Amino acid sequence: MMAARDLARDAAPQILPLRLEGVGYAVRGQPLLHGLSLTIRSGRRLMVMGANGAGKSLFLRLCHGLIEPTAGRRLWASGEARAEAQAMVFQRPVLLRRSVAANLAYPLALKGMAGPERRDTVARTLDRFGLAPLADRPARLLSGGEQQRLALARAWAMRPQALFLDEPCSALDPSATLTIEAMIEGFATEGMTIVMTTHDLGQARRLAEDVAFLHRGRLIEHGPADAFFAGPETPEARAFLAGDLIW
Amino acid sequence: MDSPFATAFSLIASGDAALMQIIGLSLRVTLTAVLVACAVGLPLGAALALAAFPGRGAVIVAFNALMGLPPVVAGLVVYLLLSRSGPFGSLALLFTPTAMILAQTLLILPIVVSLTRSVVEDLWAEYREQLRSLGASRLRAAPTLLWDGRVSLLTGVLAGFGRASAEVGAVLIVGGNIAGHTRTMTTAITLETSRGELGLAVALGIILMALTLALNAAAWGAGQWARERLG
Numbered sequence: 001m002m003a004a005r006d007l008a009r010d011a012a013p014q015i016l017p018l019r020l021e022g023v024g025y026a027v028r029g030q031p032l033l034h035g036l037s038l039t040i041r042s043g044r045r046l047m048v049m050g051a052n053g054a055g056k057s058l059f060l061r062l063c064h065g066l067i068e069p070t071a072g073r074r075l076w077a078s079g080e081a082r083a084e085a086q087a088m089v090f091q092r093p094v095l096l097r098r099s100v101a102a103n104l105a106y107p108l109a110l111k112g113m114a115g116p117e118r119r120d121t122v123a124r125t126l127d128r129f130g131l132a133p134l135a136d137r138p139a140r141l142l143s144g145g146e147q148q149r150l151a152l153a154r155a156w157a158m159r160p161q162a163l164f165l166d167e168p169c170s171a172l173d174p175s176a177t178l179t180i181e182a183m184i185e186g187f188a189t190e191g192m193t194i195v196m197t198t199h200d201l202g203q204a205r206r207l208a209e210d211v212a213f214l215h216r217g218r219l220i221e222h223g224p225a226d227a228f229f230a231g232p233e234t235p236e237a238r239a240f241l242a243g244d245l246i247w
Numbered sequence: 248m249d250s251p252f253a254t255a256f257s258l259i260a261s262g263d264a265a266l267m268q269i270i271g272l273s274l275r276v277t278l279t280a281v282l283v284a285c286a287v288g289l290p291l292g293a294a295l296a297l298a299a300f301p302g303r304g305a306v307i308v309a310f311n312a313l314m315g316l317p318p319v320v321a322g323l324v325v326y327l328l329l330s331r332s333g334p335f336g337s338l339a340l341l342f343t344p345t346a347m348i349l350a351q352t353l354l355i356l357p358i359v360v361s362l363t364r365s366v367v368e369d370l371w372a373e374y375r376e377q378l379r380s381l382g383a384s385r386l387r388a389a390p391t392l393l394w395d396g397r398v399s400l401l402t403g404v405l406a407g408f409g410r411a412s413a414e415v416g417a418v419l420i421v422g423g424n425i426a427g428h429t430r431t432m433t434t435a436i437t438l439e440t441s442r443g444e445l446g447l448a449v450a451l452g453i454i455l456m457a458l459t460l461a462l463n464a465a466a467w468g469a470g471q472w473a474r475e476r477l478g
Binding site: 061064066084087088090093094096097098106107110111138140141154158 | 373374376377378379380381382383387391394395397476477
């Protein structure tokens with residue numbers, strides 16, 4: 001079973017790297033993102049940083065395909081307009097009003113996974129993330145930390161090559177945050193590409209391999225995390241790292 | 248002469264055959280109308296919430312307005328359609344329970360459609376990005392949203408049942424209040440009261456109210472249970 005799954009995964013087209021070429025996004029003529037050009041490489045952990053309103057969430061939605069660029073091009077390596085093998089975890093995940101197990105099964109059914117394989121995948125996902133004791137509980141009645149754990153497990157079960165996370169820990173307490181960070185690191189170890197926004201500098205330092213820094217809808221720094229944290233090139237990023245308010 | 252209440256209680260206690268027949272027919276007509284209205288109204292309401300098409304606003308306003316459709320007008324419309332000279336006259340449905348079901352469906356449908364639209368629209372605003380991210384198309388999202396809105400939708404279905412079981416105008420016009428054939432609780436109350444036979448009228452009134460009370464209690468209980476169990 002496992003071997004068959006892994007084979008199927010290997011056979012799936014590689015969606016990364018994802019290339020953005022001069023991508024912009026405007027609402028009613030009001031530009032919110034402009035001239036974004038970057039390549040998201042396979043198997044890396046990219047933290048998207050910037051002040052509130054810098055366009056971090058929009059950037060993620062645009063990469064994931066929830067919104068379409070109004071300028072420039074978004075190119076998946078697989079040539080798909082919207083890559084199939086990707087998933088996203090939201091700041092406040094929407095869980096369906098049904099059991100934990102049924103929440104895990106739902107997107108698998110959408111993908112057309114057959115009943116026996118689906119049950120098998122759900123069971124393995126429950127085990128892997130310690131959710132088995134909660135399998136029959138209504139998902140909406142879980143604690144905030146448990147809900148986000150379920151949201152990450154649901155994303156993992158979809159076997160994405162790229163996972164987008166929008167401030168996944170901002171509503172969580174420190175211990176739940178650590179659990180989520182450990183899950184994300186585990187995903188990365190398996191080879192999953194992580195693209196995540198955070199305004200928590202400590203978290204960014206713990207998780208980042210690469211950093212993209214946005215300021216007022218523009219990408220003003222992009223590169224390896226070590227270099228970014230050691231010596232940011234722009235005054236905006238320096239101010240941000242120093243904890244100043246920037247506008 | 249006995250008090251109407253004494254007569255009423257003895258009728259209920261003895262399980263009077265005519266009384267039981269009237270209750271049975273009323274329930275059959277109204278419950279069937281509720282089922283038909285849900286079968287049509289739930290998907291229609293969801294479609295109205297999720298689809299974008301020109302004139303959508305007008306359709307929404309029309310369904311909202313139809314919630315206030317006077318039962319006698321609904322009865323009149325069905326009467327015109329089913330009368331001998333009407334377009335469906337050859338079916339000979341006028342003054343049958345089927346005609347009454349049709350008229351009541353017409354009354355319930357706007358309530359089910361409007362409430363479903365509003366519930367599904369609100370849920371869609373909350374679920375939209377997540378469902379799209381999980382890979383659900385709008386079409387596939389509709390049953391998901393209906394299922395997740397099931398507790399709120401129950402209220403609308405119940406309101407529809409209440410409206411249909413309480414109305415007298417529509418069933419009177421298209422049913423004709425024929426004893427043993429199309430006589431319902433409400434038409435019987437109208438007739439018996441006008442004839443001064445208050446015992447049967449009071450008995451039916453008591454049962455109608457008890458029924459409504461029981462249904463509302465059940466729906467409230469189901470809602471509470473669901474909120475605790477499902478969040």
